[in-house]
Amino acid sequence: MTRLSRYRILLPVLSLAILLAATFWMQPRAMSYFGLNLLFNLAVPIALATIAQMMIIMVNDIDLSLGAFVSLVACVTATFLHDTPLLGLAILAALILTYAALGAMIHALDLPAIVVTLGMSFIWGGIALFILPSPGGASPGWLRSLMTIKPPMIPMAIVAAITIAALTHLLIMRSGIGTVLRGVGGNARSVARAGWPVIRLKALAYGLAGLFGVLAGMALVGLTTSADANIALRYTLLSIAGVILGGGEFIGGKVSPVGAVIGALTLTLAASFLSFLRLSPDWQIGAQGAILILVLTARLIFSRRGAEA
């Protein structure tokens, strides 16, 4: 088991390192404080969204509404949080609670999460369009300065990625409640038998997903300075790919927060790498998929070997 978990984190790290080396080789300019920040700053909201998705995948569900949710948060951030901060915060808090309630509902009524979240994606999208019918809004000043801060030595994007990875690792892998949450995904029945209220745990996992989704939307607005209702639709699939790329599995309970952050960075980097390659856009999506399949194949081979040994 220790061997397997070590492989699980080794592979994402390796893929990121190889891709990073190739990018530096092609574009030496990227090998600088400024360059690293440009390469990775848009990965910060993706990393947060990936962590949100990981919370859901951890309890054996999947969230197809995340992209629409992050877009909605971006719209709220660029309008209410900017104009009337208290009301904005209240709305964001309400959104997190709604996510928690969704988790409880999915468990209580035994609904398939894939259907509920797919439905919710239209609701989130509708509200986002209602708040911001045409692109616009503005980022709150403090958020903009937070996202463009220039710490000494290490660029903001890297500091943020490490902080996110470290905090979620402590929460999910080290803390007691994190272990129980992973247990819900692994074997909900035994967790229930041990006396844990599974419905509350699921609500907690979904609430955490909502929290990280909110953080992702806010980070995105801090970077783009404004929002539109479709700004983050791609995040749904990117976040799922990030979790899987980072060593998570659809069979609940097997997730890695550090891996998920690395997965998000790898996906962002892959897109930049392909554009540095001057690959035609028609091929880029295919190539991105090919990279994903390559990594997953490598993982399968590794884990088979691990199981044999």
Next chain:
Amino acid sequence: MKISKLLLGAAGLALVAGLAQAGSHLQDTSGKRIALSNNYAGNSWRQAMLQSWEEAAGAAVADGVVAAADAFTTSENQATEQAAQIQNMILQGYDAIVINAASPTALNGAVKEACDAGVTVVSFDGIVSEPCAWRIAVDFAAMGKEEVDYLATRLPDGGNLLEIRGLAGVFVDDEISAGIHAGVAEHDQFKIVGSVHGDWAQDVAQKAVAGILPSLPDVVGVVTQGGDGYGAAQAFKAAGRPTPLIVLGNRQDEMQWWADQRDANGYETLSLSIAPGVSTLAFWVAQQVLAGEEVPKDLTVPFLKITQDTLDEKLAGTPVGSVANVMYALEDAQAVIAGAK
């Protein structure tokens, strides 16, 4: 003495000529690299736009005006992806980035990064609101008003008009329509008796016009937004009503219909829209900024007007299913810049 003076004069002349070639007081841009960031390539207008860029920018590179002029299109029409694309261009060391933006606001962060890194940013068609970038915008309202102005010259007695609008909720539709209504307010012999959404597509326009026609009195003119004139003509024909004066929008099918009508019964009208070659205008504006020219941040692109006299020439030069195009040269860009000063 005389000879040396002559030589001096000749050298001076040559110098002046050389400078004039490089753009008078301007710096040399032969070492500069320009990139095109495009968010979407899925319709005939965008394809023609990219094609125009390839031609004009390719020729400029071959002539040594700039070192490179590469076009990039994002694989998905998403602002976050285009923002990443722009950041990659900064890393690739381009001196100027020309943008047709997915969103007027969502790229501002990336555009600001580019400006801070000393990169010239020129946006066109889909413009960005970040103040540090240049904007080559289209005065859609003026386009709408021009239609009514033209109708006033052709139909001095006025009459009823049918308005075909574009895609609801898109700002272009609001702008053109506002211009048309301003024109009608000025020429009060006209009255808009009906308004439908044709979504800039012939089939949608035809259905919409066919739906509203039975409820309309006699219509003398149709004001459109482009891509809808042919559909409107078909609807009038199917309803057995006389063909009114339809202002067209430069699409090949519209011009073909116009030419056929002209040959059959001397039909006369006006056609106007934005030429996809506006990308080449943006290219030259970027080149001028790089050369050190003082360029105002907000420029207006002239729209392409096709009249009875230029119809045959334009129709011959437009591939089937495409849009009439015009390539802008350096001189055109300079004229636009001078006009905005």
